[in-house]
Amino acid sequence: MKVLYNDDFIEKEDARVDIEDRGYQFGDGVYEVIRVYNGTLFTLKEHTERLFKSAKEIGIHLQGAVSDMEEKLKQLVAHNQLTDGGVYIQVTRGVAPRKHQYGNSLTPQITAYTFQVKKPVHEQTAGVKAIISEDLRWLRCDIKSLNLLYNVMEKQKASEAGAFEAILIRDGFVTEGTSSNVYAVIDGVIRTHPANNLILNGITRRKLLEVCEEEGSSVKETRISKEELLGAQEIFISSTTAEVIPIVEIDGQPVGEGVPGELTNQFTGTQLFLTVGRIF
Known part of the structure; x- marks a missing residue:
């Protein structure tokens, strides 16, 4: 299975999270879960816009446009040939030595993967x-x-x-x-x-x-x-x-x-x- 790791699509078994990632150590980040029906990401625009808004609210500055993120998530679904399921996407503030305060030069870390969903x-x-x-x-x-x-x-x-x-x-x-x-x-x-x-x-x-x-x-x-x-x-x-x-x-x-x-x-x-x- 392919996962999105920043700008690249890599195999899931190759994905690694740095031990000093602030998402891992502080929960310092935001996320979205998007439903996929018949291969289509439902309300994709609304979810990606909220992801960007949540990131902005906590001072994480995402590069690129919402439309760029949407395209990457569509590619992720296509790579994994997902018909019905979901996409989890997470953005953390980045990797830095562990302390509560942070510098402004951190690079946000983006990960996303697909999963199956059983209709309840x-x-x-x-x-x-x-x-x-x-x-x-x-x-x-x-x-x-x-x-x-x-x-x-x-x-x-x-x-x-x-x-x-x-x-x-x-x-x-x-x-x-x-x-x-x-x-x-x-x-x-x-x-x-x-x-x-x-x-x-x-x-x-x-x-x-x-x-x-x-x-x-x-x-x-x-x-x-x-x-x-x-x-x-x-x-x-x-x-x-x-x-x-x-x-x-x-x-x-x-x-x-x-x-x-x-x-x-x-x-x-x-x-x-x-x-x-x-x-x-």
Whole structure:
């Protein structure tokens, strides 16, 4: 399998990360995960633009244009003859002796590889369980950084509890999942946290809200209290690899009737998105 290593395509077994790479030592970098459907990188432009934006927010200056990065990722998919799967791309600040501060002459290190993705058909059909966790992350969750330790810890806690996701609560209000955006259907209205510094404005989230608007679904980007969440008629999550998945149980309590709801089923049914030609 070929991987992208800075400007070159090399064999995966030849890829090496320097022990003094700041991504390895500090998590000093950013990343993106892009879904591939039928050999096409879905929402490639949106993902690459966000990668550049995240890098800029933490002071990493990427050379070249967004379009150059897009072309390299297309070549990577072609090299590996990937039909359905995903691409992981990571940018670190560079290699330097280990200390917290850094110089301005570092060269960003770029790596990317493809992987297979199994469509979560069972989860989309039957729904999944979730737990509630306190959101103790830093306050720039809008930056897709490599610093995912707390997300990992809470995702593991969910897994050990037999759940698919941990829904994070900050100051009594839902922010997002450890690796997903969260939506609740309350009195027929789809509600989700505003796109500010407390959540990552997911690319799938953006597309989903576009579909909701065009299909006439009532949507409000507003905070959801923990109490409102637990009393919601339907709850679902979205992400690049999960697409849209219903939550049917939280902390052992059923959501609504304990089965995927009518509105949620409209979004997990891929035919809707194939028809409008934008997603999944």
